[in-house]
């Protein structure tokens with residue numbers, strides 16, 4: 587039976603997007619999970635041979651809005667909030683870098699240590715690949731990979747990892763919805779546009795069942 591790795595974006599997908607960088611407002615900052623986050627992860631936890639990992643780009647570091655400690659504090663808080671609802675996350679990965687292009691458009695100095703073309707940074711598949719190896723002890727090409735997120739970079743990272751992606755629209759990033767619709771015309775079998783987080787989990791469960799059925803019928807031949 588195949589191992590299943592599900593990556594979930596953090597900001598705007600699991601954690602409510604406030605339009606600011608989570609963790610940038612000091613210890614009194616209050617965090618709230620997105621609607622359906624707990625139930626989504628609980629559903630995913632039922633998939634046999636699976637691991638669920640948070641996969642997050644943290645561009646706020648390069649912008650000087652927050653530090654690594656703040657990112658880790660928010661990560662731990664999200665994990666705890668999920669655990670209070672009996673939903674469990676097996677790994678948390680974040681990329682601390684921004685691309686040169688991003689730095690240029692945001693006026694970030696290119697000598698800033700967070701500016702780097704990093705293979706971890708979504709839309710690259712680095713973090714998903716690491717999660718397969720570390721959490722499932724399986725090479726990525728032998729894993730069934732899914733990525734859930736609210737931005738086109740999330741969706742693209744799932745595809746670049748050789749997996750499938752579920753887009754869950756957030757109210758903040760309207761332009762991404764248009765981009766995803768265009769991508770869906772080409773990769774219609776690899777991208778699902780879910781109405782909410784629970785819909786995202788239900789689609790993945792169905793898709794895993796479908797690929798297991800295929801695996802079994804292939805063995806019977």
Ligand SMILES: [Mg+2]
Pocket residue numbers: 595596597598599735736737
């Ligand atoms: Mg996001």
Ligand SMILES: [Zn+2]
Pocket residue numbers: 680681682683704705706707
């Ligand atoms: Zn990185």
